[in-house]
Structures are given as structure tokens and as C-alpha cells.
Amino acid sequence: MMKVVTPLSDISSYEPLVEAGADEFFCGFIPFEWLKVYSSVLPLNRRENHAISWNICTLSSMKILRKMVEYYKVPVKITFNAHYYIESQYPVLIDIVKKLLESGFNNFIIADIAFIMYLRDKGFDCNIHLSGEAEVYNRMSIRFLDRFNIARYVFPRKTPIENMKSCISNSGVLNKEYEAFILNALCQFSGGFCNALHCDELQPICSMPQKISKTNGSQGKFAAVENTIRIKEIVDSGIRAKTEGKTTDSDKNKIPFGLEGCGVCKIKELMDIGVTHLKIVGRGYSLDSLINDVKNVREIINTAAIYDDYGKFENAVKENYFKNKCPEYCYYMKSAGSLYKNR
């Protein structure tokens, strides 16, 4: 049965999320020995803010978490998914890995190939999940990277289902697990190719004000597009003027299921192509919203077995969870044009 991989920012959320149906957790662990030297400026994982509670920061928490894992048998993997580490960070990193292994955690999500190589060279026999931040999009990459004994490949967010299927079937590597994103935080850019700063004091680059405009060499080849964009700008500025200042703080916690990125109607298809784990994004999110997310995804997975037909399953999901009005941002929209380019 497909497993639901759930974010964990605080150990007090572990039990309620297990009850909601989580099958596995991922969390960030950034202890003081890292923070005092590197702060969040040189991040240990991809949750790079300091003021938001995304990461666990004490070894005590991890030891308590270990007791919970032993009791409930729902495992936790730790994110070491920064894009790269520098040489001087390695001793601290290895110390953290050792402490985690001693505490009973041996599943790590890693994006930096150099760090994976280092761990293997030093004889660390941990389970490595290759992060979506490593941007592995094709079967040849899986083949290349299998030399590092990767236990699970996490497909990057922007991977069409057909491509996942081809990777799983045609890479030639056997006995692997595959994880796909299913909910929340559908970013404008590809995470592994995003080199922008993510810190409290700056807006995320994808939220920066931006306007579509014409280049100087423009020849008016897309007049219809240009007209529609112009009309949309007028309409949008009218909507902005009407709604400015009208959202309140309490609105921030009432965001509907799937609004920030959704792929749940494709769960059956993902299951059938060999995806074993579904990832819900949401470290730092409120517990209530995560419980809702986990429960819904769990229910939808359980429902998938009832349907033979993908279309009927999709329709059922859209009707039951979205009243036939899908959230705007879809993880798995169909590809534009044929997948095979005419050359």
C-alpha cells in the first residue's frame, strides 16, 4: 500500500499525525553545534529560515522522537538536502550524522552527491533517499547515481507521470522505492535549480513583484497573447484595488485543502506506475492543516483500490474533495503538445 510521507517540524505533532494516518515522517535537525557556527545563513537543509519553526534543534527532541518511533513504528527520516556543503562543514556534519545514528535514525534525504559519496567512502551504511532537490529527471541519471546505493529516489516536483513511469520501468535498477510530491508548496521554479536566498528578511524570489513585458526586439508575433495579457492586467489591478487590506491574519490558517499545490486525483495512476511513497510538503505548517492533509490523502489512497478506471477515480476525488472545482495549482497537468518533439 502506498505510504504517506508527512512533514514534522515539532515532535509534539508526531502522535496526532500518526493518528491521522502518516506512514513516515521527514524532519530537519539542526543542532546548536551547527547554528552557532553557520546559523541559517549556510543552511544544513532546504528550510533556510531562522524565525520560522521548520526544524528540530535539540538532540533531546530527537531522542524523545526515537522513543515515539519505537512505540508507534512510524519511521522518521532526516533531511540533509542542502544543495552543497563546503569542506569546513564536513566534520560538523559527520558528528551530527553519528549522533543521529547512535540515537537510532538511519534514513537520510540528501541532495548533494558529494556528501553521499563522502558518507559511503567513510563506511556509513545508512539508507539514503535522493532528494527531489537533486533534480533527477531521467532513467540515465538513476542508472548513474545507483553506484551510491540509493534506497529511494524522490522525483522532483516538475516530473510528468509518464516520465516517472519511464524512469521506474527503464532505468534498469531494481528494488528501489520511489517517492512523488502530492500536496502543497508548488513553487514557480525547480528547487534544485533555485540558487536564490531563502531567509526571513527577504521575500522569496518567486513572490517578488514581476511583470510580463516585451523585449526590445519584439516583432509582435504573439499579438493575441499580448492583448490578453493587457486585459488581464487591467482586471487584476481592479481586483487588487477592491481586495487590498481585506485579508486578515486568521485567513492565513483557513487555506483550503490542495490550494497551494495538488496532485491527489492522480494517486491511482502514481500507484500503478510504481510510486511507493507520496510526499506532503509542509514543515512549519499548522498541525490542524497537516492533519487534514494527511487524513485526506490517506482516504484517497484507500479509495484508489475501489476504482479500475483512472477517469472515474479522478472524477470521484474532484467531486468529493473539491466539489468539482479543482485547486488552481496542479502538480500533474498534462504536457503541452506531444511528449515527442518533431525535429
Next chain:
Amino acid sequence: MRFIRNKISPALILGFIGSGDIIILEMQENEFVFESVEQIETEFELNVFIFDYREHGYVNFVFNNCSVTEYRAKKFSHEYKAKAGNIISGTASDFRMSLKHITEVSRMLLNGIERDGEKSEVIEWLSGYLNIYPFGKDTEFPEDYTGQILKCINSNQTINAYRRYRDIMSKVELAFSLSNNDQYRQSLECGFDIVTREGLKRMELVEHGIFSKPFSRIYIGNEFCHNLFPTRPVFGRLLEKAFDQGLNVTVMYSYMVDNSVNEIKEMLSYADNLCKANDTTIELCINDWGVMEIIKENCTRITPVLGRLLNKRKKDSRIDYMWGGQKYKDKFAENNLNTEFFKKFLNDMGIYRFEFESHKMLNKIPEGRHSLHFPFYQQNTSVYCPLFAECTNFNRIKQELVMKCPQYCTEFYFKYPGHIHIMGRGNTIMGIEGSLLSDFRILEQYVKDGVDRLVFTAI
């Protein structure tokens, strides 16, 4: 987003009893609540570290004679309420102020610093210590595409500077990058010389000392967008033309989506055969490990070089406004290419040259001979093009994989606030960095460190 907004981040306040850390749940001047994995003694010394935004580091306070006032056994841990003892390191008033500061600053940050505006008391206080991003300037957009670029690369130079650049360039190979269909077409119609000259003219760089020597290498392709690689016939003709003119060639390819695998295999095999027929070799920028897997199986005349998408580092034009950014400036210059073992791994695979970019932070160049691209650098790339999404779905986040692209990027781009010197070209945010053109000492240092090739991209 649904973030927890009513809680101080655990990264901002940490506590230790002896050598073991504890989980601080609540902290006030005289009393605190914490959780521990093991039971503790009823009296103890507490070490507290509180983050100070002004110094971007932790301030330490030590309390001795702390005593437990309440205890609750939890299922997996122990929760204590304790009275804080005497403060023996730091002062009580500093401790009070530290708690007050992290509460106020983190509340402001969690609610969105850009909303508070410059008149907020917290921001006013912080601005005495830190560089606060000028959110007000985000409403000012550049007039036009070319104008914005020219402003960023303002390259007026003295005669002395020209000579210095010319002297430095005597040791450096100069390459021109062709990275879109217009450039490919113009190169075939008019020749590389015309395209490079026109490119330099548009950028007002004809007289610059860097270009005091001819281009001896052509980069063909695109490292960031799979739809901007030339078609097979065009690619073949460009290669042949370059070979005829005695130009060295580096091919650029981006990430490889799975449905392109067979096509890329064929393309590389074709290029390899063309090289054999011309008794030459070409380089290939590797931006996807899968492409490396193909080359090692099939190609003998293609030399891999490490492409920019695999040379991972922080590149953000707003770095001056990052709190703590200056403190860690030297460390930002490094990445995993500066580790000997990873460099050896790459060398063992035949990758000796790495492609770098001139951007707002300096690069620490590892040993060896490497390339430096300018004046544009890649900041963000999306495999699903946001410009295509904007032009077809009129929403840049409603994205999908595009394989038949009408190339909206020839006509449109995303404008960003002018003061941050970036622009959205197709699926990539490019930064524009002119320092290499305006300060010869930067180039001089890079050449000393091992850069032996400059790669120029024109508009």
C-alpha cells in the same frame, strides 16, 4: 502559506543542562518550562543561548541554582517548570532585552517584514545594525529590456583600464555563447563574426579591453532550457561552420527530461561522429548526470565539462541585504567543488573544467583551468516554463512540461524591480552583473586563481 506564527522558533533560543540540551517550551526572566528526555536533578545550572540579530550570533546567559517547581511525567519525556536562579554570566537586564528582541523581531518577520514598512520601531532599531532591504523600491521597474541591461553593465573605462584588460586577456581564451534560435539562424545566415560584432555593439562593449582579442571559441546550445537547443540540422551546420573557421566548440545542454533520452543519445552520437569526420573534439557542458552516463557509454570525441546547473552555489543579487551575509561572505565563495574528494571524483570521470559565472558574490576557484561566464548568471530555473504558463494559461504557476514551444521568450520577458538587476528570460531568472567589466582587478584575480576562459553572452 499556513505557517505557525505564534511560536518562537527553537533556533532562536536554546538551553543546556550540563552537556545535554533541553527543549525550552516557555522562557521568562524568572521562570521557564522545559522538556527533557531524561530525568534531571531538582537543582541545576542552566546555560541559555539567545539569538542576537544585531550580531547574527548567540548571546550566552548562565543561571546557577535553578530549581524545579513542578514536574510532569509525559509518555516519552519529562516536563519541568523551574525557577531561574542567579544569573552568573550576562546580566538580568541584557537577558530581558534579548528575550524582548527575539520576540519582537521574530513576530515582525513571521508576519512579513515587507508589511511593516520603514516606519516600524523594530525595523528602525534594526536598521542601526543591519542593512534593511528597501521594499519601497520594489515598485520601481526598469523602462525597457535593453536599457536595464546596459545600465547594469555600464562599462566606461579609462585608457589605463583598457590596457590592463588587454594584458590580462593575453592569457585568457575568449568565447561567445549562442543560446537561442535567433542567434543560431543569424550565425548561419551572416556568420559568427557578424553575430559577435552585432552582439557587442548592442551591449556597447565593442571598445572594451576584454574584447581586444578575437573570439576563438563558440558555445552552442542552452544550459537552462531544453527547448532552446538547436534542431539537428541547425546543430550540424553550426558545428561544421565552426570547424571550418577553426573555432573551438563547447556544446551546452540543460537538464534532460526522460522523454528526451533517446533524442539526446542520437544527438551526442551524431556530434561524436561529426568530430571523428573532422578529426577534432568538442566539449559538452554537463548539467545532468544522465548525460554523463550517455557520454561514457557512447562518445570518444566529446570532453565533458561541469555545467552551471551542477555548479551549485548561492547566487542572489540581494545578498547585501541578507542579515549575516557579510559575516559569511568568504564561505559563500565555496561549494562542493572546493572539496578534494569531489574534485577527484569529477576528474576521474574526465571532467576537469568547471563553468563558473560572474555574479554578486566571488567564486573560490578550485585548482585547475576553468571558465567564467558573464555578464549574465543563472539564479533560478524551472523545468516547467513560467513564461509559457503566463502566455498560455495567463498564470505563471499553472505550469506543465513543454516539448513544442512557440518561443514566447523571443518576444516577452518578466521584469523585476530595477534595483535588484535580474530579469526573467523564459524559464530562468538571470542576474546581470557588470563588475567584471568595470573592475579589471576582479578579472585579474580570477585569472590568477585559474580562470583561463571567459564566455560572453550577448542580448
